[in-house]
Structure formats: C-alpha cells, structure tokens
Amino acid sequence: MRIVDLIEKKKKGLKHTREEIEFIIDSLMNGTAADYQISAWLMAVYFNGMDIEETTHLTRAMINSGEVLDLSMISNNIIDKHSTGGVGDKITIILIPILQALGVPIVKLSGRGLGFTGGTIDKLESIPNFNCALPMEEILKQVKEIGAAIASQTAKLAPADGKLYALRDVTATVDSMPLIASSVVSKKIASGANNIILDVKYGSGAFMKTAEEAKQLSELMVQVGKNLGKKITAVVSAMNEPLGRAVGNSVEIIETIEFLKGNTSKDLEEITYKLASLSVLKMDMANSEDEAVQMIKKVVEDGSALEKFRVLIEKQGGNSNIIDDYTLLPNAAQIGTINATESGYVESIDALCIAKASKILGAGRDKKTDDIDYSVGVYLNKKTGDFVQIGDTLATLYVNADNNLSTAEILVKNAFEVKSEQPEYKSLIYAVIE
Numbered sequence: 001m002r003i004v005d006l007i008e009k010k011k012k013g014l015k016h017t018r019e020e021i022e023f024i025i026d027s028l029m030n031g032t033a034a035d036y037q038i039s040a041w042l043m044a045v046y047f048n049g050m051d052i053e054e055t056t057h058l059t060r061a062m063i064n065s066g067e068v069l070d071l072s073m074i075s076n077n078i079i080d081k082h083s084t085g086g087v088g089d090k091i092t093i094i095l096i097p098i099l100q101a102l103g104v105p106i107v108k109l110s111g112r113g114l115g116f117t118g119g120t121i122d123k124l125e126s127i128p129n130f131n132c133a134l135p136m137e138e139i140l141k142q143v144k145e146i147g148a149a150i151a152s153q154t155a156k157l158a159p160a161d162g163k164l165y166a167l168r169d170v171t172a173t174v175d176s177m178p179l180i181a182s183s184v185v186s187k188k189i190a191s192g193a194n195n196i197i198l199d200v201k202y203g204s205g206a207f208m209k210t211a212e213e214a215k216q217l218s219e220l221m222v223q224v225g226k227n228l229g230k231k232i233t234a235v236v237s238a239m240n241e242p243l244g245r246a247v248g249n250s251v252e253i254i255e256t257i258e259f260l261k262g263n264t265s266k267d268l269e270e271i272t273y274k275l276a277s278l279s280v281l282k283m284d285m286a287n288s289e290d291e292a293v294q295m296i297k298k299v300v301e302d303g304s305a306l307e308k309f310r311v312l313i314e315k316q317g318g319n320s321n322i323i324d325d326y327t328l329l330p331n332a333a334q335i336g337t338i339n340a341t342e343s344g345y346v347e348s349i350d351a352l353c354i355a356k357a358s359k360i361l362g363a364g365r366d367k368k369t370d371d372i373d374y375s376v377g378v379y380l381n382k383k384t385g386d387f388v389q390i391g392d393t394l395a396t397l398y399v400n401a402d403n404n405l406s407t408a409e410i411l412v413k414n415a416f417e418v419k420s421e422q423p424e425y426k427s428l429i430y431a432v433i434e
Contacts, residue, residue: 003033003041010044018057025061025160035167042164042173050178055220056227058178062186063228065160069136069192074143075105079279080193082184087205087351087358088242090252091272092120092150094259097309098276100147101299104283107143108150109157109191121152126250126330126374130318146311157190175207181220189230195282196225196232197275202430203240205351211236211430218433233278234433237271238426241349241384244268248363248377250329251398257323260306265383270428273297278432330375332398336405338412340388345422347384353415354378354395357408361399376400378412385423 001023010016016024024041027033050058071078079099083089092108099106110120110132121132134142134151142149155162161183168174188196198221201207202214218234225232244265246255259268277292286292299305306323313320322328358364362373379396382388395412399405 003027003037007037007041007044010041010048013048015051016054016057018060021054021057022061025058025065028163029065029160038164039167039171039173042168042171042176042179045179046173046176049176052220052223052227055178055181056224059182059186059189059224060228062158062160062164062182063190066158066190067154067156068190069107069157071107071140071143071192074107074140077105077195077283078193079104079106079195079197079282080108080188080191081106081197081199081275081279082188083199084184084201084207086201086239086243087355088244088247088252089199089201089239090120090123090244090246090256091199091268091275093123093253093256094268094272095276095279096148096150097260097312098272098296098299098305099279100308100312101304102276102280102285102295103147104279104285105143106148106279107139107191107193108148109153109187110150111153120150122372122374123249123252123256124150124318126253127313127318127322128328130313131316134316142315146308146315148308148312150312150316153187158186161186177217177220180207180217181224185221185224185228185230185232188232189225189228194230195279196230197278197282198232198234199271199275200234200236201239202236203238203351205242205355206239211238215431215433218431222433231282233282235271235274235278236430236433237274238428238430239351241267241351242354242378242380243271245380245383246377247354247358247380248361248398249372249374250331251377251379253322253329254326257306257309257326260300260309261303262300266425267383267428274429274432330373332373332375332377333400334398334402336397336399336409337393338395338397338409338416340382340390340392340394340416340418342418343389344387344418344420346382346386346388346394347417347419347423349380349384349417350415353411354380357397357411357415360404360408360411361397362401362404373400378408382416385425387422388418 280292
C-alpha cells in the first residue's frame, strides 16, 4: 500500500477501507508519510468527505494510536462532558461539583483555550496553585476519594488527533465534519468514559455557524459512538452571545462560584441544568428530567455543590479561600466601562465581538505556547432582554495594558444592540440527539 495511491483514491471521491485508513494513521504516526502527503489527503477529505463507515474507521484508528484509559476500577458508569467551545462557557467547572454532590462519578480531561475559545484548564489555573497536571494514577485515586477529577489532556490519548489537527490548522481543513467528529469522539472514547455528553455549539461565537450544521455534526458523532459501542448524547445549543456574564479566566471562576452560591443567569442555568439532568438520567438516578432538575437545584440551594467545589480545589492543591475572598484571584490593574448611549432593551450581544475583546486584553492565545493574562476579561452588566437607560453600564472591562483598551472598548460597544421593544427569551437548546 502506498500513501500516494490513497491520496489519489480520495481525490477521486472513492471510499477508503478500514485497512487503508489504518495505514494512513500508522504512516502519520511512524513518520513514513510526509506532512505534505497527509496534508494533501486531508484536503481530499475536505472536498470529497467521508461516509459514516469511513469516519468510524478513522475514529477507531485515532483511538488506537495511543493509550485508552480503563476506568472500570472506579465505576462501570462514568460520565464525561465535552463542549465544542464557546464564549464564556464555564459550564464544565460548574457541572463537576454539582455531579459530585449528587454522587455521579466524573473524570474530565480538558484543554487550553486557543483562538477565541476559552479553555477550562486556563480558567482553573487562574486559581492560585491549582494543579491540572495530574498523572493518571492520581486522577483515578482522586475520583475514588472525592468522586471527581479534572486535569489537562495527556498527549498519550489519541496522539494521532494532535498530529492531524496541527496539519488541519495550517491547511484550512479544520471545518470538515468527518474530521471534526473523529477528533472529538476519539479523544472522548480514549478518555475512558462510557457515557459521553456533548454540548455542540452553533452561532457567531461557535465553530459551527448554523443550528442545522451543528445538528448534522451531532448526529454524525452520536452514530460514530454507537458504531464503536459508546453511548453519546449531543445537546445542540446556541452561542450567539456569551454564556453567562463573565468572559475571561479568573472572572469566570468568580461567576462559577456565584452560580454555586445560587446567583445564576437564565442562560447559564438553562444549559447547566440540561447537561446535569442528562447526566443524572444516564446514571438511572431519576425517573424524569423534572425530578433530575429538582435534585440539581437542591444541591445548589443547600450549598453542598459549593462545598464539593471547595474540596476539589483543595484536593488539587488550590487555595479554596477564593470562594470567600475574590481578591485572592488574579486581579486586573484597572477597570474600564462601556456605557449605554441610548435607552431601550438589549436586543443582542455578539459573542464574537466580546471574545475578540477579551483576547485583545490578553485572556486568549493564538498558539498553545502563548502566555495569557488570567486577570483580564469582560463582564456583561447587562444581558439580552435587560432595560438600559443612557449612561447605564453595559459592560466592565478588566485591563492591564493601556494600549489594548481602546480597541477592546470599540468591540464591546459594537457587540451590544439596543432596541425599543423587549425581546422574548429564546431557549438556547435547539435539539438533543441520542
């Protein structure tokens, strides 16, 4: 078998066999295929696609390129939640202590932020001394002891994905559904959970721009999971405006704590409760979604979820005093405000504009090796549907570098659209695919 023949085959739109796809991934991993050959093959896939069988073969080959975690020593039913990325999406950090408080075991391997998408690991590392670099034996031990662990992804899990993504990123082949599906599903299955819940975003602040595209991707990932013997549930949700009020790193940790103290925003609550209730139902701990939601509300209201977050922080070496004293988190040197220039109701807040502003302030990165500023970000004082008068603060900017403030201010100002009539709240959830 020769890699050039397989490039030619996919260039003509023909279907690969399982053996051919395994040969491609093996050639990628052992270096017998040059980067330019794999790039050519990726472009052929981009234009001619892959059917469900090919996508399953590719996902399996990527899983088998590295280690596969065995979590059976913890439980026969482990939940893993993954989001395709979004602006202000701190739901993973909120969800874990809620599930801990309910007795749902959860192992979460997360990544760092890149581009306009905030990373869960970056947010957690804004907590002083919080350690995300846990070896697998420590993760397993911790889940046994406190019911949850969250750590940075290891390069040993689906390493072919990392190699392929690096090439996709520089060859404009990222936005291919079979390549996205195989990337996400391979990492999740390699992480060892048998119940996987995906939050697939669409909109201006997401990779998929339309609900139908996100639904199509969700259906593909769910089916690949079925083909590989794993239960995947996908929630298709909107990301046209930031989720919650905070966008950044330490500012999102503060909003996480406030949520666990019972101070929530409607959009953040809707998505969190949907994902948490699905987890509870997957564990057969409730008979209906309503019953599951009541269980979730109880552990938030009685403070047990907040206490689990305190335990999680302490277990991973962090300073849990941040829960009571936010000044212990990284704080920006100065604050800027964006004020309303007209009265009316907030009609919309463009997620991409807010994401760009947060990144310009230093909260995001272009390359994985870039440094980020944990203290900067944007806080939305007003959300869609809120009434504002001239002079009211629409948003607060946390800033350390003066030269970036004016550009960020323009972006945040342009993100807000104010109209005379109050818009109705629209559910963020478009579909649930199982």
